[in-house]
Amino acid sequence: MTREETNTERIARMTAEVAGRSVNRRSVLKAGAGVGAAALAGGLPGLGTTPVWAQERPNLDGVTIKVFAPTGPTISGPVKLHAPEFKELYGATVETVEVPGADLFPRAQQAAQSGSSDFDVLLLANTWMPDFVNLGYAVPLQEYVDRDAEDPLLAWSDIPDGIKRKNSWDGQTYTFIVDNDNQTMFYRKDILGDATFQEAYRTATGKDLPNPPQTLTEFVEVAKFFSPNGGGAGWSDQGEAYGFITCVLRGQQSYWYSYPWTAPYSVVPSDKAPVPGIYIFDPDMNPLINTEGYVRGLTEFVDVIKNAMRPGLDADRNAVMFDVVGGLALMSLDWGDTGPLSVGPDSLVKGKLGFALTPGVTEYFDWQTDTWVTMPEGEVHRTPTHAYNGWSYYITSQSENPDAAWEWIKWHASPEVSAIDVASPQSGFQPWRISHSTNLQAWIDAGWDEAEAQLYVENILAATNHPNAVLDPRIPGAARYQETLERFTNQTIAGELQPQQAMDQCVTEFNAITDELGREKQVQAYRAHLGM
Known part of the structure; x- marks a missing residue:
């Protein structure tokens, strides 16, 4: 007789399964313990492809767009899944260069510092925006946005102000979010x-x-x-x-x-x-x-x-x-x-x-x-807190095909294609467009009750657009501050330090980091993050 699986065993199995496919935000930011390295094979369950209409599609035959992204199947998985349809529609080949989460920031930073032309697009944490802007590696997207605001693929009016705020730094749009991280x-x-x-x-x-x-x-x-x-x-x-x-x-x-x-x-x-x-x-x-x-x-x-x-x-x-x-x-x-x-x-x-x-x-x-x-x-x-802020597209300043890169971003982030991704638990993406609360067929196909799915998405969008929403600080050295805060937070949880004592000590270390990096520059960056 087969023994029935206990709840504890079932949860352990579920945890192990997800550990093999999920990207840990923490490990990516801190180049820590790494993430599941299983490659995408044959598509993701719950994901499909759908044709997207556009008034005029540029002919990109012979163009290759290289996307730098974390090792999949989550996050980079949707890129690989939708690339064949993009090639069919536009003629361009989208290649994904996958890097383990622990190496993602160092590799991208190295490319930026050396002025590498190896990548056209980066799919990285939104919180890293100031690092790549300051290195001159992330180009402003504002001209593209202004030009294509009425394009149904971009559907600018379908993007909540809270998402536009995340995409902006120092008054310019530098990233394009395809994932909405809030709590x-x-x-x-x-x-x-x-x-x-x-x-x-x-x-x-x-x-x-x-x-x-x-x-x-x-x-x-x-x-x-x-x-x-x-x-x-x-x-x-x-x-x-x-x-x-x-x-x-x-x-x-x-x-x-x-x-x-x-x-x-x-x-x-x-x-x-x-x-x-x-x-x-x-x-x-x-x-x-x-x-x-x-x-x-x-x-x-x-x-x-x-x-x-x-x-x-x-x-x-x-x-x-x-x-x-x-x-x-x-x-x-x-x-x-x-x-x-x-x-x-x-x-x-x-x-x-x-x-x-x-x-x-x-x-x-x-x-x-x-x-x-x-x-x-x-x-x-x-x-409402936006820890990590979300996975975002960047176009590199060294790309030989920036216009083609923008066409890929615009298409992949379009209402129709993004609706498929955010409904899949395997994609790693969370709802971020207004239409994600009404275009619910992908959710129903994934097993949701339609009304429940709508409540779920609307709640995430309410957190996104809340007037008091708090974005994760986007400043150079963000990971160092976060590591320090985590250390003292954990000491408090463990009872090693009282909350006030722990935070007083954390302040001392925060100030040392700021002084080391240059207080004036950090103030300028933080104000850019706030939109001041």
Whole structure:
């Protein structure tokens, strides 16, 4: 008799499968442990090709467009998948030069510093924009955008302002995003909507059970209630389960997972700040991470980890996704990949997940006045965070075929083609066009209920276009600051340092990095990031 696979074994298998095909944002940025190196073979499940109409297609016969990208099948996979159709339509050959994630930035930087003409297009992190602009390797795309604004392939009016903001640096468009990285809330709407648990929560707390939580305070209370020591323990039929899951493993992006906790308390609303999205540094590169607001958010992050999450400090990003889809965690604050996984063949939560903006706060710390500000009654201050910002196309200054490169970018990012990519869990791309919320056939083909898919995409777009949205800082040396912040964040999570102590020490190291790189240049770059 074949033994039935346990839930723990099933989650371990799912994790191993994804580990073989996913690109870890952290490993790419820091040239760390690397990513799955399996090559794309025969196309990606859930992906297909579709003809795209254009008024006039240039004849690119004999042209070769070389795209530098991370080793697939995710991220570079869609490039290879759609290249044959592009050749059929335009005549140009699109070649993908794949590099392991750990080597991606060093290789691209080396090409930029040497003025290499080996690549026409780079598919890289949006956060690296200032590095390649300052090296003169990324050309402005503004002229192309202005020229083709009415082209149905570009469909400029279909691109949210939040995406246009990510593509812009120092007032110029330098990149073209094909992936939208922001963090949202995933929660078990069936459990939070269950009358039995609602009554138990009301009895235990004297409050109504929020479905979903609107503030971080509510989120922590709900997470604790549905953990083993809370009144909602036993909510899962998969054994011992917890109210929350996040990434805490050292070297695995834990600082990004702290963003939804620290930003709401430390980011001033856009209508009361010099510009939107001032986070981690003020406009003069003075660190804000040891302010009362940031430290309070970090303190709550540590509290919910200790009291509402599975024990141990070994949870990585895969655990965050698979504990949710495996019925072992009630809620998470994460990138959008959990959504497509929730409708996969191994998911136990299909149709049971809710999608919402990350929770907000009822008071925030104004770093301009060093005072706490209470929101008007009934209002919540939200600051959706865009950790990593997204995978983006760059055209190199040494390309011999920049116009052809633009035609490829425009076509691959078109409403019809991009709709296929963002609906596939294998692509690694998240929704970013307005039409991705209405052109839903690819989602339905992937197993989604149409209404659920629309809610999922609309939630991601709401985070994208939120007036208080916070972009990951795009400054030279970003990875060094991130590595430092992660080290002190992990020390806080492990109980080695208190939050205020850790952030005070982190500020000292931040200032040393800024001084080493040149404070005036860093201030100029950070202001360019903010659009000042």
